[in-house]
Amino acid sequence: MFRIFNRIRSTGRLTEPLPSPDQTVAELGSACQAEIAARFSGSLAIRMVDAGSCNGCELEMHAVNNSYYDIERFGIHFVASPRHADLLLVTGVVSRNMQAALQRTYDATPSPKLVVAMGDCAACGGEFGESYASCGAVANVIPVDAVIPGCPPTPLQLMQGLLELLHDLPGQ
Amino acid sequence: MRRRQPEQVTAGKVAEFVTHLTRTVVTTGQKSTVPGVQVCLDVAGEDWGKAAEIAAEHTLRWSAAWAEHLSPDFHVVCLLACSDGHCLLRTRLAEGRPELPSQMPSFPAANRPERHIQDMFGIRFTGHPDPRRWTRHQAWSAKEFPLRKDFPLSGSPQLKTPPDCDYPFVPVSGEGIYEIPVGPVHAGIIEPGHFRFQADGEDVLRLEEHLGYVHRGVEKLAEGRDLAGLARLAGRLSGDSTVAHGWAACQAAERALGVEPSPRALALRAILCERERIANHLGDIGAICNDVGFTFALVQCSRLRELWQRNNAAIFGHRLLMDRVVSGGVNCDISPEHLPELFAEINELRVRVEELMPMLLEYPSLQDRLRTTGILSVELAQQLGTLGYVGRASNHQDDLRRDAPYAPYDQLVVNVPAYLEGDVAKRTRVRGDEVLVSLELLEQLLKSLPEGPLQIDCGPFARCCEGLGLVEGWRGETVAYVRLDETGRVMRYFPRDPSWLNWPALERLILGNIVPDFPVCNKSVNGSYAGHDL
Numbered sequence: 001m002f003r004i005f006n007r008i009r010s011t012g013r014l015t016e017p018l019p020s021p022d023q024t025v026a027e028l029g030s031a032c033q034a035e036i037a038a039r040f041s042g043s044l045a046i047r048m049v050d051a052g053s054c055n056g057c058e059l060e061m062h063a064v065n066n067s068y069y070d071i072e073r074f075g076i077h078f079v080a081s082p083r084h085a086d087l088l089l090v091t092g093v094v095s096r097n098m099q100a101a102l103q104r105t106y107d108a109t110p111s112p113k114l115v116v117a118m119g120d121c122a123a124c125g126g127e128f129g130e131s132y133a134s135c136g137a138v139a140n141v142i143p144v145d146a147v148i149p150g151c152p153p154t155p156l157q158l159m160q161g162l163l164e165l166l167h168d169l170p171g172q
Numbered sequence: 173m174r175r176r177q178p179e180q181v182t183a184g185k186v187a188e189f190v191t192h193l194t195r196t197v198v199t200t201g202q203k204s205t206v207p208g209v210q211v212c213l214d215v216a217g218e219d220w221g222k223a224a225e226i227a228a229e230h231t232l233r234w235s236a237a238w239a240e241h242l243s244p245d246f247h248v249v250c251l252l253a254c255s256d257g258h259c260l261l262r263t264r265l266a267e268g269r270p271e272l273p274s275q276m277p278s279f280p281a282a283n284r285p286e287r288h289i290q291d292m293f294g295i296r297f298t299g300h301p302d303p304r305r306w307t308r309h310q311a312w313s314a315k316e317f318p319l320r321k322d323f324p325l326s327g328s329p330q331l332k333t334p335p336d337c338d339y340p341f342v343p344v345s346g347e348g349i350y351e352i353p354v355g356p357v358h359a360g361i362i363e364p365g366h367f368r369f370q371a372d373g374e375d376v377l378r379l380e381e382h383l384g385y386v387h388r389g390v391e392k393l394a395e396g397r398d399l400a401g402l403a404r405l406a407g408r409l410s411g412d413s414t415v416a417h418g419w420a421a422c423q424a425a426e427r428a429l430g431v432e433p434s435p436r437a438l439a440l441r442a443i444l445c446e447r448e449r450i451a452n453h454l455g456d457i458g459a460i461c462n463d464v465g466f467t468f469a470l471v472q473c474s475r476l477r478e479l480w481q482r483n484n485a486a487i488f489g490h491r492l493l494m495d496r497v498v499s500g501g502v503n504c505d506i507s508p509e510h511l512p513e514l515f516a517e518i519n520e521l522r523v524r525v526e527e528l529m530p531m532l533l534e535y536p537s538l539q540d541r542l543r544t545t546g547i548l549s550v551e552l553a554q555q556l557g558t559l560g561y562v563g564r565a566s567n568h569q570d571d572l573r574r575d576a577p578y579a580p581y582d583q584l585v586v587n588v589p590a591y592l593e594g595d596v597a598k599r600t601r602v603r604g605d606e607v608l609v610s611l612e613l614l615e616q617l618l619k620s621l622p623e624g625p626l627q628i629d630c631g632p633f634a635r636c637c638e639g640l641g642l643v644e645g646w647r648g649e650t651v652a653y654v655r656l657d658e659t660g661r662v663m664r665y666f667p668r669d670p671s672w673l674n675w676p677a678l679e680r681l682i683l684g685n686i687v688p689d690f691p692v693c694n695k696s697v698n699g700s701y702a703g704h705d706l
């Protein structure tokens with residue numbers, strides 16, 4: 001037990017100012033926190049849907065929750081049900097076997113809602129494109145508000161993409 | 173606390189099996205027509221089941237099966253693992269009568285692969301006790317077979333694919349028995365799949381998996397690609413195994429063409445592969461503990477994983493190491509000035525893991541939840557042919573790096589951790605042990621990094637050729653079969669992720685556990701959905 005406490009104590013706080021190739025990220029972060037405060041009562045709830053991803057995007061989605069990025073500090077968190085979500089974060093090409101499930105998840109999300117296509121597959125079909133098994137990009141199945149390209153997008157690119165989307169939302 | 177199990181190889185020997193087989197059924201022996209395996213035997217269709225029976229008698233491990241449409245025939249192939257190498261059995265079927273005895277009565281592992289072949293090629297396996305569809309949901313009809321050559325890549329899909337609501341799950345009835353459908357969209361950040369539980373109170377009576385939701389048509393998409401395109405596709409089969417699948421596919425193509433990358437390129441591939449193993453094991457250890465509410469481990473492990481991945485990006489150019497393995501070698505290098513940094517990183521991680529694992533293993537409230545949860549018995553692990561950490565926690569040790577070493581592992585000593593208990597605790601512990609083994613291997617690889625070009629040209633292409641790639645990925649034995657035409661284009665690519673053999677184990681090890689323990693049991697197996705669904 002004391003060893004655990006000791007490790008927690010000596011690990012300390014890791015959360016760092018985002019090491020941005022683009023110096024506007026930190027500013028964007030606080031700007032978006034303000035947006036989230038105004039439009040989403042301080043918290044933006046994300047439901048992720050893997051519609052045919054290779055799992056690479058999911059790994060990076062896990063990473064934005066680790067102590068270094070800690071996306072919750074901007075008021076962004078992942079929820080278990082589309083009923084609780086403001087935003088659907090969709091990864092992968094939409095496999096035909098997932099088409100109905102994605103549509104139902106979209107329908108179950110209360111309006112107004114946002115849809116973000118994360119990664120090259122979701123954005124444009126990537127390595128898989130359209131075929132007997134795949135509907136291609138997410139926009140072929142449900143309306144998409146923003147895309148975050150990358151294979152997979154790094155945690156930083158994911159955060160930037162989300163923050164930019166919020167920043168660019170049309171005024172009320 | 174039980175000690176690690178001594179080294180043990182369970183499968184029989186190639187020569188003994190071949191002698192027995194050729195004595196019993198008609199075969200045409202063709203040694204080494206497929207580079208990558210020891211023996212390749214042609215078996216008559218009607219003896220397909222009998223051959224499996226003999227293989228089972230010799231305690232061979234059933235590893236994979238796939239088919240290929242070479243008009244006017246179908247070729248069906250089955251890969252068997254022996255303690256001293258691999259053995260391929262093949263048979264030819266006429267297009268007009270695509271029927272073959274099932275191997276499932278001898279090897280339960282053949283269940284889903286045969287159903288996949290049935291859905292994709294329209295080959296019927298007689299005597300298969302469960303001939304329900306597997307990969308096919310509603311995206312194509314029962315009369316269409318996507319991997320036949322006359323089926324176009326685009327297919328003829330409907331505008332809206334109906335949901336797969338009428339999959340015939342096995343019903344369980346009785347007083348107080350109820351069903352819980354879960355998925356395909358799950359509550360966490362995970363891949364899609366459906367689980368159907370039948371429970372009595374909290375106890376799971378039965379679990380049935382229904383996968384195939386992320387079927388993206390990988391096998392069909394590979395047809396006609398060049399080697400660069402094949403490597404890119406293989407690297408995206410399962411994002412957490414990008415190195416393993418990339419290496420297996422490239423190794424298969426290189427063996428087919430009779431070329432071998434330089435020792436430096438092979439050492440770099442192994443370095444990438446061990447780095448992938450470490451990153452995934454760290455993530456899993458944290459996630460398993462988190463599934464029983466022990467967030468301390470998640471925070472610590474995801475910290476270590478993040479630092480590891482940042483170095484992946486800094487030194488090798490990609491956080492998950494995608495597209496680093498290319499045909500003929502690798503497209504990244506380690507410059508001498510990076511070496512001190514890499515050694516320091518290894519030392520630091522070793523210190524952290526050696527500190528962390530005992531904490532987890534000795535913490536009573538955590539172990540109380542992990543021990544005796546989700547037990548996979550040694551016998552069942554053997555019978556199902558489970559691979560990687562799932563097998564090793566139940567003393568099914570097979571590890572290609574040790575048992576059938578390929579370069580550069582033929583120059584290294586690989587320790588394989590193994591235990592008898594087969595519970596979630598041991599599947600977690602094996603991962604921790606494997607991280608330490610991989611760190612040791614990384615050190616050895618970095619200390620004697622050979623010289624040589626990073627990438628060689630795989631051409632010229634002159635003839636149709638085939639090869640088999642076998643790589644020990646972080647989940648276990650990863651197989652790739654590649655056939656190339658005379659211009660170097662892919663005619664057939666079949667990747668077999670280890671998850672094919674581990675998913676069925678989850679259905680068994682959950683029995684008798686409580687429903688709320690499913691997430692931790694599932695995470696302890698961590699099958700790949702994408703790698704399995706293809």
